[in-house]
Amino acid sequence: MQNATPSGIEHNSVLRWLPDEVHLYLKHTEKGTSIRSLARDMGVHASTVMRQVRKTEARRDDPLVDALLTRLGAGVRDGQADLDPADHRQDDTMEDPVSPHMMRLLRAMMKDRAVMVVSQGVDTAVVLAARDDGDPVTLAKGPTEVVEVMALRGWIEGNTQGRICRYHMTAEGRVALNRMLAQAESRATGFAEAQTPFMGLAGDGTRGKAARSTQRTRRPIGADSPVRVLGRAKGAQKPYLSPDLVRAAERLHRDFALGQCAVSGLNSWDRVQAAGQGQGLAVRAGHPSDRKLDARRRFSDAITALGPELGQIAMAVCCHERGMERIEADMAMPARSGKYLLRVALSYLARHYDQVAGDDHDLIY
Template sequence: MDNIMASTVPTWVPEGAQRYLAHTEAGRSIRDLARSAGCHASTVLRQIRRIEMRRDDPLVDAALQSLAETHFADQSRRQEEDDEPKPSEPAAKDEEFDREALRVLRRLCETGAVLAVAEDMDKAVVVRDSGAAGATRTAVVDCKIAQALALKDWISCDNPGRISRYRITPTGRTALGQLIADAENRARARAEYGMAEAPAAFQHRDATRPSSAPRARRIRYTAAESPLVALARRRDRDGKPFLDESLVRAGERLREDFELAQLGPQVTQNWDRFLTGGGRVGFEGDAPVARGSSEARDRVARALSDLGSGLSDVALRCCCYLEGLELAEKRMGWSARSGKIVLRIALQRLKRHYEMQAESDRRIG
């Protein structure tokens, strides 16, 4: 792809979509695109035809239309205004897209999970079929992210309609594995060079480990699903599920509020106040926030404050950050296999918190 096209569209846009936009919006001929790419014209033609056929998908069509309006409308004027490149901006946007894609694809890998998109809505939701208990909303997704996932063929819809339901594709599962590996490599690099995200309260554990000791594998459960879903499949000594459906729903409810809390203008909300300190209900922000996201933040803060120190930590890490139990145990300095017991206690108290909240709301009403 030549430099003009590379500077026009984001780097996450697939190569075929880039050539399709260059042909339909910028007016470049197929032979010209093939000459720039160093391939045969029939290769470019097949890519363009494939993208055109995929425009029946509402998310793909919306993604292409948005890219055309944003990056190809009055292109000559924009190139004159953007004489000085901003190298840090594309990198930041790419990292943000990878982070959101990782979050959404992980949820879509859960059994019975679909991405529901309604017409003329700014947000989409990931819903997981919980069997007799009904459907559980596990994530809220900006439609721009959903459009990008569809354009990259990471999600697909068999029957588009007023409410379209998308499922993860084999290509999406492969991409999820690569995104998980990239995220772990970045986290490992930060830890090795003194930029670990863990608070100082449990940094002393790494100091006692010999520098030559090999790093243990951090995640044992399937990395594409929630730790709660993995624990719910395990059985205790009596043969009953280690986590019953009510405890999983309590954890998913905390996760749902946590997701909603990230949708306001302060999308980089810092919840570290609740880690190893018990947290406090108060919240301070510098920018105004939307009412819905503010209420969700308050619900998360009340729930974590009610759990108290230790329990709020493991709930936030496993339910909201989707950290594995082994990683949570290491960061908190717990013995091996003790995290699942503490997590179950936290979910039991979280379930009681939501039941008390519901009872209080009924009395007020």
């Protein structure tokens, strides 16, 4: 297979998991496309593209990231890697060959005292954990190419000096694992991936200068959600959303997905409130859909605790993953006020979760 990595994973399968800035970086460095040309295609200022390119270049200090970008760059030059996102970002995540390895490695790194070991020149990474007697035990193994994607996404970090590198799981990695597990549980219960637009408003299905469509496209595989973007630190600055607020947002999204709220019409605060007052959220003991109904009840309780105003913005950002500028326009909010209102909503949401039992983790593990 000419367009595959040493482990047999195709280049395009790896590209599905990379953010847009990496695609821009490869187009600029390998295809020679100018910064201004890329900015025109995206409909943004050239400085925006330049920052994204420099951000990706700075990540090459990590040997895993450098090896991944070097190999993908060679694939782009040889025509073996397709940088057109429209051609390779529409597949189901669970059908991608990277996903099983990703989930297995991330779940293993959740264990106590787990560390990922990557040796230079070895095509397999190993997750180890120290036993009480001091000897390490192997928890999982996976292709180095998958670990390289995890390093580029910021899901693992650690000591990258020497021939043997050791990595630990980051908060972003835990969030990504929760999201993948929730998606897997949703598919197992028949949850449709395409969600209905928030408040009946159409999403922006294209990028750059393309016209808006009436169908909302899926978020690219592995791309950061709006909450995770606001929860990342920028240089020496602290993240806008603290880790506890990000966890609260991810918990709301998980219950929204597990409860199949999108396909059940629970897309606004009014509908959630109406369903909570009726029998739509009642749980019947011993029924096969108990877990779905439990998640739907937890979601309804959380949204009701927020109230209509904060509940709407929490659903728009956490559940439907709409961009902040779109939300501000749709809800007639002042420019750049959405982030502050979201932080207020997530603060109320975090306090709500602190007051209830956190016994929902067994539904997805």
